[in-house]
Amino acid sequence: MKREYKNNDIFHVIENWAPKHLAYEWDNVGLQIGSYNKTVKKVMITLDVLESVVDEAIEKNIDLIIAHHPLLFNPVKRINLDTPQGRIIHKLLTNQITVYAAHTNLDAANGGVNDMLCDLLGIASREILTEVSSQKLYKIAVYVPTTHVDQVRSAMSENGAGHIGNYSHCTFQTNGQGTFKPLEGAAPYIGAENELEFVDEIKIETIVKEERITKVINGIIGAHPYEEVAYDIFPLKNQGETFGIGRIGTLSATMKLRDLCEHVKSTLDVPNMRVIGDLDKRVRKIAILGGSGEKYIHLARQKGADVYITGDMSFHVAQDAWQMGLPVIDAGHNIEKVMKQATKLFLEKELNKDWIEIITSETSTEPFQFI
Structure with missing residues (x-):
């Protein structure tokens, strides 16, 4: 007999991987809009929930959107259909599409976003950059x-x-x-x-x-x-599993910073990036944090990183990294899109693919163009 999945069944699978308690206090993870109990037959994975993504979900008859970045960060005081947020909420409710977010908990989870980035870039022998919690x-x-x-x-x-x-x-x-x-x-x-x-x-x-x-x-x-x-x-005083944001590890061989930049661009599909440091410097030990990781430059330096890969570096923090001699590759926040395919594969492994369809969004949510 074919099993019927509810949204909450999918939520439990994700939370076994990325427990909600790993999320930062300021974050808003879990159910965003919709129902725990609605039957789900088709799931779409996305980095962000923009109006264009919701339109794609409607066109493809999606029941559940799983996003990395939460749709709702702050309390909603009014739903104004003349605003992008209001239109998104209206479309989701009208079409009975549920939205669930796994954000900083998926960043911190073992096998989460930062490990996905390391796997793709070939960063091995890695450790947590900064611990969030210990089991x-x-x-x-x-x-x-x-x-x-x-x-x-x-x-x-x-x-x-x-x-x-x-x-x-x-x-x-x-x-x-x-x-x-x-x-x-x-x-x-x-x-x-x-x-x-x-x-x-x-x-x-x-x-x-x-x-x-x-x-x-x-x-x-x-x-x-x-x-x-x-x-x-x-x-018990036994050491349980530790969880944290960012990773630090090594490449299989040293390479010039300029060659690492090209490796990041081709592997993570980044058309352009900002770089701090001497492009001819040879690097091997890499610190990496998907999303905005500028506040951890001192920790990356302290842990002996030859270079730090992250996104959203602001001007003065970039100057600080430059002055302390820490090369930085600002590959942009959008590199976290690696979570789409990896989350799809994870859910397909945990769920019966004959009973539920899981796809990744084809809509780009990268706001920047380079001219």
Whole structure:
């Protein structure tokens, strides 16, 4: 039987990759306009939600637009149909098109926008440029009668517990004996009211990420036969996964800055760019941050970058980089369009392509021309 996807099903898939809590406080990610529960058959990925993009979505019968840059940043005080924003909102609502944004959370996610740029440019051995958050880890232990060990262990793993590196379903089990006395009003699965019961049980222990704890506990309770489930949660000092904005890594070989510029232009489809520094300087260690990354020039320099690739450098910050001897390639904000194809491939891998169609927008949202 063919499965029916709702918008919220797609949102969950994206948020498993780029959790919303990774977004900066000033950002506005997630549902922008539309419905969580509307059936979706056709999705379009775009960098920006401009009126021309919405017109494309209408023409192609799109149900859901997934954008990198949010349509709505600030509170909307009025919807004036004589303004571009008003017309966009009107068209989206009239045509029942939902808009969802994954912005700085997709920048910070592992495998997100900055890793996409590194993959294309051949930047390897990379690290996070500036950390946004570090994952907290917990140990969860639950006591289960021997008859239900497989069901409870599976429920824990299926809800996200037990992941260590490239391994899943990691648990440890200990045999023991549990005791309990059902009091008046209880409805015990095993035992009788006011009688002490001894039960052979197994203690299942595993590791769980903070954001998965509620789902894991709900899974345990759903699979466990007892009326009252006994479990423990312990905070761990183990280092969890770290997330951050920007990357710094190395090319396979050194090259002149002018050759790197040509490499960036051809690989990222950038017709022209601004460059700071000696074009004959040889570079290998690269810091990169898609979008506007000018406030991180000092960090890039501090971490030993030979050159910094980003967008939207303002005049005085560019002078600061120049004076400190940090070459900068301002490739423009539009290089983040790499997220379109990469997000399409990610969703196709996670979803059944026979049941949902995913395309990338063909509309350019680059506002600048070079003459």
